[in-house]
Amino acid sequence: MPDGVGLVRAAACGFGVAFALGTVGAAVSRREPALAGVAVLVACVWGGIAGLLALPAIPSLPPASGLDRFLLILLPVALAIEAEAAAGWLDGFWLSVERALVAMVAMPVLLHGSVWLTGGSQRVWVGMFAAAFVLWGAWEGTAGHVRATGDRLVAAVTAVALLAAGLAIMLAGWLKGGVVAIPLAAAFGGATLVAGGTGFARLGTKAGLAGLSSAGIVALFGLVVIGRCFGRLGTASAALLLAAPLLVAIADGLARSLPDTVGARLVRSTRYRLLLAAVPLVIVLVAAKAEFDSTLGRLLVTPAPSAAAEP
Amino acid sequence: MRRVTVLFALVATLAAGSIRAADDYAYDLVHSSVSFKARFLEISWIHGRFNDVAGKFSLDRQDPTKSTFELSIKADSVDTANAARDEHLRQPDYFDTKQFPTIDFKSTKVKAIPDGYEVSGDFTMHGVTKPVTIKLLGGKEIEAMGKKRVGFATELKLKRSDFNFDKGQIGAIGDEAIIIIDCAGQRD
Numbered sequence: 001m002p003d004g005v006g007l008v009r010a011a012a013c014g015f016g017v018a019f020a021l022g023t024v025g026a027a028v029s030r031r032e033p034a035l036a037g038v039a040v041l042v043a044c045v046w047g048g049i050a051g052l053l054a055l056p057a058i059p060s061l062p063p064a065s066g067l068d069r070f071l072l073i074l075l076p077v078a079l080a081i082e083a084e085a086a087a088g089w090l091d092g093f094w095l096s097v098e099r100a101l102v103a104m105v106a107m108p109v110l111l112h113g114s115v116w117l118t119g120g121s122q123r124v125w126v127g128m129f130a131a132a133f134v135l136w137g138a139w140e141g142t143a144g145h146v147r148a149t150g151d152r153l154v155a156a157v158t159a160v161a162l163l164a165a166g167l168a169i170m171l172a173g174w175l176k177g178g179v180v181a182i183p184l185a186a187a188f189g190g191a192t193l194v195a196g197g198t199g200f201a202r203l204g205t206k207a208g209l210a211g212l213s214s215a216g217i218v219a220l221f222g223l224v225v226i227g228r229c230f231g232r233l234g235t236a237s238a239a240l241l242l243a244a245p246l247l248v249a250i251a252d253g254l255a256r257s258l259p260d261t262v263g264a265r266l267v268r269s270t271r272y273r274l275l276l277a278a279v280p281l282v283i284v285l286v287a288a289k290a291e292f293d294s295t296l297g298r299l300l301v302t303p304a305p306s307a308a309a310e311p
Numbered sequence: 312m313r314r315v316t317v318l319f320a321l322v323a324t325l326a327a328g329s330i331r332a333a334d335d336y337a338y339d340l341v342h343s344s345v346s347f348k349a350r351f352l353e354i355s356w357i358h359g360r361f362n363d364v365a366g367k368f369s370l371d372r373q374d375p376t377k378s379t380f381e382l383s384i385k386a387d388s389v390d391t392a393n394a395a396r397d398e399h400l401r402q403p404d405y406f407d408t409k410q411f412p413t414i415d416f417k418s419t420k421v422k423a424i425p426d427g428y429e430v431s432g433d434f435t436m437h438g439v440t441k442p443v444t445i446k447l448l449g450g451k452e453i454e455a456m457g458k459k460r461v462g463f464a465t466e467l468k469l470k471r472s473d474f475n476f477d478k479g480q481i482g483a484i485g486d487e488a489i490i491i492i493d494c495a496g497q498r499d
Contacts, residue, residue: 057479064438064475065403065410114410174402176477230403230410295395 006055007182013054014183018047018190026194037086037207041079044191044212048075051183057176066110066226067177073109075184077102078139078218082211085143096140103136106218110225135221138246143214145249149256150206151213152196153270157277158216158245159188164281165223165233165241171288173296174231181223188216217245237287240280247280248273332373334452336461336496338366338382343494345384349471350485357484359400361414363388368496370450370461375423380430380447382492384414404480411438427463434467439474443467458497465492 025039052058052071059068081098084090090098107128111117116124146154166181195208224241227233255267266272346360363385371377386408389400401408418432419442427448434443449463467490472478 060475065407067403115412116409118412173399173404175404176479177403179479230407232398232402296399299393299395299399 007179010051010054010179010183011186014047014051014186015190016047017050018043018187019194021046022191022194035087037211038083040191040195040208041083041086041211041215043194044187044215045076045079047187047190048184051187052180055179055183057180057183066114066230067180069109069112070222070226071180074102074106074222075215075219078215079211082143082215085147085214086207086211088207095143099139099143100136102218103132103139106135106222107131107225110222111229114229116229131221131225134242135218138217138221138242139214142217142246142249143210145253146213147206147210149252150209151249151252152192152209153252153273154245154249155188155192155196155209155213155216157248157274158213158220159185159192161220161241161244161277161281162188162216162223164244164285165220165227168237168241168284168288169223169227169231169233171285171292171296172227172232172234173292174227174233177223177227177231184219184223188212188219213245213249217242220245234287237284240284244277244280247276251276333369333371333377334459334498335369336367336498338364338368339460339495339497340364342460342462343492345382345490345492345494347488347490349488352483353485357391359389359391359397361385361388362390364494366494375421375428378418378421378428380416380418380421380432382416382494386412386414404477407437411436416443434469436469437474437476441469441473443469458499460495460497462493462495464494466490467492 020043022040022043025043026036029035029039059071061068061072063069063072081095081102084098085095108117111128142154145151162181162185166178166185168178169181170178172178192209192212195212220242224233224238228235228238251267251273255264258264258267340363343364344360345364346358348356348358351357361384364382365385366380366382368380369378386406387401389397389406389408391397391400400406403410413435415435416432418430420431422429424446427446427450429444430447431442431444433440435441445465445467447463447465450461452459452461454460469488469490470486471488472486
């Protein structure tokens with residue numbers, strides 16, 4: 001378990017590498033807008049790898065745990081699909097098919113070989129089907145929304161939600177599962193800053209932001225699923241963490257469909273949508289801290305001898 | 312003709328008896344214990360036990376090499392007399408009990424030694440299987456409480472790092488752990 005300095009170093013590596021490579025990618029692909037989105041996703045991938053190496057938290061090969069399968073299978077596949085989308089290599093229909101297929105197999109892949117599948121009750125299979133549907137809807141909806149609107153806030157909030165998920169999983173007692181989220185969140189954050197703040201926005205491509213937002217949603221989904229199924233992250237916490245970036249996208253989408261009134265402008269405002277995302281994240285973190293203090297936190301503190309026991 | 316048939320049946324019965332000389336015992340959970348201890352900060356030991364264990368063993372007293380031993384421990388049943396710590400131990404930083412629900416031992420080779428058996432076998436924990444050799448002391452059968460009973464005791468030293476436990480979690484709780492098995496078996 002790395003100390004605070006190690007965590008900051010890993011986050012700085014993830015953020016720095018993603019930001020630096022993203023900036024270089026922006027410069028190189030200035031005349032090739034189709035590559036701009038791919039470049040920002042590649043920057044995010046290398047940022048994540050750099051951060052994980054800095055921890056160090058290197059998944060084992062062949063993947064043995066849910067965390068290994070999340071890092072080595074689900075996340076790379078999601079990023080690859082979004083790179084295809086950003087580059088325009090496939091049309092919308094085939095991208096939807098790919099996303100649907102990955103959403104369907106995401107849960108079986110993450111839970112492979114575990115008691116959830118080997119002793120799978122009907123309830124578990126219903127839950128897995130529902131989770132696949134939620135993932136597909138969230139993934140497809142986010143990609144479509146951000147691609148159409150260039151909404152920068154979704155990717156930013158997704159990165160923050162990843163960080164919050166990591167903290168919640170750590171506080172629930174799975175240190176490694178939570179720790180890996182920190183460099184991942186930093187890498188998504190660094191790439192988002194480039195895509196949303198500098199070159200890519202000016203290039204007019206929204207593909208980079210769409211790719212980061214939707215791959216970030218898949219990352220968040222994978223993290224909360226393994227946190228819930230292998231760690232002790234509660235179902236409500238997992239749902240709230242996943243809801244935060246989706247609320248941001250849904251609020252924007254709803255407001256755009258409304259007449260241009262003061263209320264609609266308020267709903268679309270960054271401040272309101274940040275508040276909307278902050279509420280579930282704060283609830284999760286406060287609840288996780290309270291739970292930690294009442295359970296695992298006690299392991300770290302040895303009670304002082306009582307006065308009555310003293311001579 | 313009838314004498315020949317009886318003789319044949321007698322020979323067949325004796326032959327079956329010599330083929331099947333082993334006694335099969337079921338693991339007696341009530342009178343057995345699988346416990347462990349691991350170093351805490353290199354100053355003391357943390358003790359714990361697994362409450363849910365199953366197993367069986369077959370003892371061939373005429374040819375001990377034909378004996379077999381199997382043990383399956385439910386990792387979820389870890390108990391260190393501290394509920395919060397037990398929950399932590401069940402998580403992926405330690406036993407990862409949802410992914411690796413059991414800790415198993417299955418013998419591959421048995422030989423008799425003074426006071427017991429030397430048993431080699433495959434020990435599987437945390438998804439990793441390693442060959443181990445243990446000395447099972449005991450094996451004397453007695454009859455008590457309506458059953459034939461036999462007991463064994465052994466200790467097994469292992470390193471968590473050999474079984475793909477998270478190296479980041481090796482620190483406050485040391486790498487080396489000692490598993491102490493005191494088990495009784497019973498048969499009718």
